[in-house]
Amino acid sequence: MRAAGLFALVIALIVLTGFTQSWNVALGIVNMGLVSAIMALGVNLQWGFAGLFNVGIMGFVALGGLAAVLIGQPPVGAAWEAGGPRVLGGLAIGLGVIAAAVILWRRLPAGRLRALVLLGVLIAGFFIYRGVFDPAVQAIEAVNAATQGYLGGLGLPILIAWPVGAVLAAVAAWAIGKTALGLRSDYLAIATLGIAEIIISVLRNEDWLARGVKNVIGLPRPVPYEVDLQQSPAFVERAAGVGLDPVVASTLAVKLAYTGLFAVILLLILWLSQSALASPWGRMMRAIRDNEVAAEAMGKNVKARHLQVFVLGSAICGLAGAMMTTLDGQLTPSSYQPLRFTFLVWVMVIVGGSGNNYGAILGGFLIWFLWVQVEPLGLWFMQTISDGLDPASPLRAHLLASAAHMRLFTMGILLLLVLRFSPRGLIPER
Amino acid sequence: MDFLNGLVTLLNFVVIPATAYGAQLALGALGVTLIYGILRFSNFAHGDTMAFGAMATILVTWGFQALGLHLWGLPTALLALPFGIAIAAALVIATDRTIYRFYRRQKVSPVILVIVSMGVMFVYNGIVRFVIGPDDQNFADGARFLISARDFRDLTGLDEGLAIRSSQAMTIVTAVIVVMVLFWFLNRTRTGKSMRAFSDNEDLALLSGINPERVVAITWIIVAALATVAGVLYGLDKSFKPFTYFQLLLPIFASAIVGGLGSPLGAIVGGFVVAFSEVTITYAWKKVLEYWLPATLEPQGLVQLLSTDYKFAVSFAILVIVLLFRPTGLFRGKSV
Numbered sequence: 001m002r003a004a005g006l007f008a009l010v011i012a013l014i015v016l017t018g019f020t021q022s023w024n025v026a027l028g029i030v031n032m033g034l035v036s037a038i039m040a041l042g043v044n045l046q047w048g049f050a051g052l053f054n055v056g057i058m059g060f061v062a063l064g065g066l067a068a069v070l071i072g073q074p075p076v077g078a079a080w081e082a083g084g085p086r087v088l089g090g091l092a093i094g095l096g097v098i099a100a101a102v103i104l105w106r107r108l109p110a111g112r113l114r115a116l117v118l119l120g121v122l123i124a125g126f127f128i129y130r131g132v133f134d135p136a137v138q139a140i141e142a143v144n145a146a147t148q149g150y151l152g153g154l155g156l157p158i159l160i161a162w163p164v165g166a167v168l169a170a171v172a173a174w175a176i177g178k179t180a181l182g183l184r185s186d187y188l189a190i191a192t193l194g195i196a197e198i199i200i201s202v203l204r205n206e207d208w209l210a211r212g213v214k215n216v217i218g219l220p221r222p223v224p225y226e227v228d229l230q231q232s233p234a235f236v237e238r239a240a241g242v243g244l245d246p247v248v249a250s251t252l253a254v255k256l257a258y259t260g261l262f263a264v265i266l267l268l269i270l271w272l273s274q275s276a277l278a279s280p281w282g283r284m285m286r287a288i289r290d291n292e293v294a295a296e297a298m299g300k301n302v303k304a305r306h307l308q309v310f311v312l313g314s315a316i317c318g319l320a321g322a323m324m325t326t327l328d329g330q331l332t333p334s335s336y337q338p339l340r341f342t343f344l345v346w347v348m349v350i351v352g353g354s355g356n357n358y359g360a361i362l363g364g365f366l367i368w369f370l371w372v373q374v375e376p377l378g379l380w381f382m383q384t385i386s387d388g389l390d391p392a393s394p395l396r397a398h399l400l401a402s403a404a405h406m407r408l409f410t411m412g413i414l415l416l417l418v419l420r421f422s423p424r425g426l427i428p429e430r
Numbered sequence: 431m432d433f434l435n436g437l438v439t440l441l442n443f444v445v446i447p448a449t450a451y452g453a454q455l456a457l458g459a460l461g462v463t464l465i466y467g468i469l470r471f472s473n474f475a476h477g478d479t480m481a482f483g484a485m486a487t488i489l490v491t492w493g494f495q496a497l498g499l500h501l502w503g504l505p506t507a508l509l510a511l512p513f514g515i516a517i518a519a520a521l522v523i524a525t526d527r528t529i530y531r532f533y534r535r536q537k538v539s540p541v542i543l544v545i546v547s548m549g550v551m552f553v554y555n556g557i558v559r560f561v562i563g564p565d566d567q568n569f570a571d572g573a574r575f576l577i578s579a580r581d582f583r584d585l586t587g588l589d590e591g592l593a594i595r596s597s598q599a600m601t602i603v604t605a606v607i608v609v610m611v612l613f614w615f616l617n618r619t620r621t622g623k624s625m626r627a628f629s630d631n632e633d634l635a636l637l638s639g640i641n642p643e644r645v646v647a648i649t650w651i652i653v654a655a656l657a658t659v660a661g662v663l664y665g666l667d668k669s670f671k672p673f674t675y676f677q678l679l680l681p682i683f684a685s686a687i688v689g690g691l692g693s694p695l696g697a698i699v700g701g702f703v704v705a706f707s708e709v710t711i712t713y714a715w716k717k718v719l720e721y722w723l724p725a726t727l728e729p730q731g732l733v734q735l736l737s738t739d740y741k742f743a744v745s746f747a748i749l750v751i752v753l754l755f756r757p758t759g760l761f762r763g764k765s766v
Contacts (some may be wrong), residue, residue, distance in 0.1 A: 051541075053541050053544070085591075097634050105660050105716065126735075129719065134731075179750060179754065180750075180753075182757075183753060183757065185540070185541045185544075186471070186472040186540065186544060186691075187687065187753065189541075189544060190472065190680075190683045190684075190687065190749070190754075191746075191749070191750065193679070193680060193683070194680055194742075194745070194746030194749060194750075195686070195746065196742075196746075197680055197742045197743065197746060198717070198740075198742070198743040198746055200740050201740050201742060201743050202743075204735055204739060205739050205740065244532070294650060323603065338676075339552075339555070339676070343548055343551070343552065346545070346548060347552075350439055351547060401563065402559070402560045402561075405559035405560045405564070406556070407556070408553075408556035409552070409553055409555075409556025409557065409560060410556070411552050411556075412549050412550065412551070412552025412553035412554075412555070412556055413549075413553060415545075415548065415549035416529060416546065416549040416550070416553065419542075419545065419546055419549060420529075420532065423542075
């Protein structure tokens with residue numbers, strides 16, 4: 001009952017936006033709300049089901065975005081000729097050195113000899129890797145640097161990027177989980193925070209991969225382009241039939257197409273999550289979350305289960321990241337900020353209700369709605385309270401200018417209030 | 431002569447900047463470690479506490495500058511520092527009373543407190559941006575250099591100059607004083623000893639009649655002081671921009687963990703380990719090696735191991751390496 005009422009409230013808020021602002025804004029909120037809800041479901045799987053504290057969501061989301069470029073963009077032939085195989089060779093050498101180091105570490109007896117051999121292998125390996133890798137990168141980045149300077153992608157339909165984004169995130173999560181899941185919860189948090197920063201700095205710097213801060217724009221779309229719709233007589237006629245301007249109708253149609261695609265994915269993941277929660281696996285995860293020692297004593301492999309759920313949850317975040325980059329049509333590594341892509345998702349999960357999939361979805365929509373609307377509301381509020389002030393006064397100017405920063409403040413207050421007065425969220429775990 | 435020139439280059443571009451940065455990180459990590467030791471959680475709001483303290487100091491500094499107060503060659507910010515500390519202390523004590531105390535009484539698990547501190551981080555971040563805006567603020571005044579590169583060249587006759595900015599010298603001197611006072615306080619005074627007892631064994635400390643609320647309040651005041659000093663020094667040395675303080679969270683956590691959470695000495699060592707590795711790994715060694723190596727071995731590239739944009743990655747890599755081999759840090763920190 002309560003859940004239905006809350007969902008009705010969010011829907012009413014979005015419909016109200018449609019009437020008072022514009023349906024384009026409302027649909028924009030719905031689309032990002034769907035993506036946010038998927039991220040929240042991924043985090044809920046880790047935190048709500050298993051009690052794993054992951055603050056590296058941004059990194060997994062960014063990997064999903066990378067997948068959109070690697071799959072959707074056409075390959076740059078000249079760049080491949082200039083240094084494609086050599087870059088791949090360099091990366092293979094790098095991986096080989098790490099693998100060799102791990103094997104040596106396991107095989108050699110502990111002692112000073114092992115440390116020296118290992119150090120030698122790593123240092124020599126690093127220089128060989130750089131020797132092969134660097135010239136190739138330079139050659140690639142020199143190819144038509146203003147618009148390309150990277151290897152491009154595979155030129156496949158961009159929908160394929162969505163599962164690929166999930167796989168990329170899963171691989172990264174596996175590597176982190178292997179090293180950090182044995183640590184205490186706080187350490188896991190800081191390890192994930194760190195890995196997210198590393199992923200973002202790689203995206204920003206490795207121009208051969210995805211153009212770095214020069215951004216990849218104009219990614220292919222799974223839905224029609226507005227211009228094409230406006231030129232199609234059938235569409236213009238149908239728009240006129242509903243009494244809409246063809247330009248507005250085309251933007252709405254494109255957004256609705258995304259809404260349909262995203263809603264299918266969200267429902268699929270919700271169904272999977274609900275089945276998981278109700279299954280013996282879900283009960284086992286919650287048993288481990290509530291009492292690790294007891295679960296271990298009953299023969300459950302806690303570490304393996306943690307790794308499993310960590311990989312699954314991160315994969316969902318990667319999927320959402322690929323969807324978001326597809327929606328934006330561009331990959332802009334500098335836009336990945338932890339406050340937005342990690343901590344805001346946490347606010348969604350905590351406010352919505354951790355351990356409850358519907359709660360996570362509600363949180364995704366509600367918090368995204370507020371994130372978008374707090375800024376105009378803040379501006380309106382500031383205008384109202386500074387109305388009596390002289391229009392030229394610096395205080396008034398300052399108040400109006402700082403309205404944009406009401407967002408973080410409001411989100412923090414909301415999080416603290418929910419944690420204090422309804423610690424299990426708006427829709428608590430059953 | 432070549433050897434000396436290389437050495438001066440090394441001092442100028444590696445040793446001095448890394449020492450100043452390490453001192454700033456160490457002060458930040460001391461705050462994180464004290465919270466971890468006494469209140470037993472990782473405080474995500476620490477970076478923004480630093481930003482808030484620095485902001486309060488900047489506002490007072492601007493006030494003093496407007497009044498015409500100054501400290502001769504030294505930055506006016508030093509005069510404003512005590513006021514900044516007092517304002518930051520008032521904020522964190524108020525936060526503790528309204529927010530953290532509730533959860534402390536309920537004895538919630540540490541990870542809940544971490545999430546609560548995320549909420550506090552949002553609020554502090556919002557307040558700072560609300561009051562001073564997200565842009566760069568310059569509040570440094572006084573002499574820019576203790577010794578400038580040209581003076582040094584004229585003085586010694588070497589080709590390379592050594593520049594010590596006054597903010598760097600001040601960072602190191604202030605950090606040494608603050609750390610000495612802190613260790614004296616923790617080891618010699620009654621309150622400090624009760625804090626350490628509380629950190630080592632809470633139940634035993636309570637039995638022996640230590641007032642936990644007083645210990646907690648004093649911890650927050652010390653943390654506010656450390657955070658403000660670190661924030662102001664960082665702001666004087668680099669520049670004050672609210673977002674960079676949030677980004678400092680990772681190297682600060684790395685320093686505290688590398689040293690061993692809960693160990694003040696570890697936090698200091700960790701700060702310097704992180705700072706020196708960041709600077710040496712992202713520094714282009716070409717110039718130094720040109721002086722030190724024979725002409726035949728002269729390097730062609732920049733001899734830079736990693737681009738400077740990877741510096742946060744370096745702190746994380748050190749963190750992982752240390753944790754793999756010593757799961758509780760170099761100085762055997764605690765784990766709750």
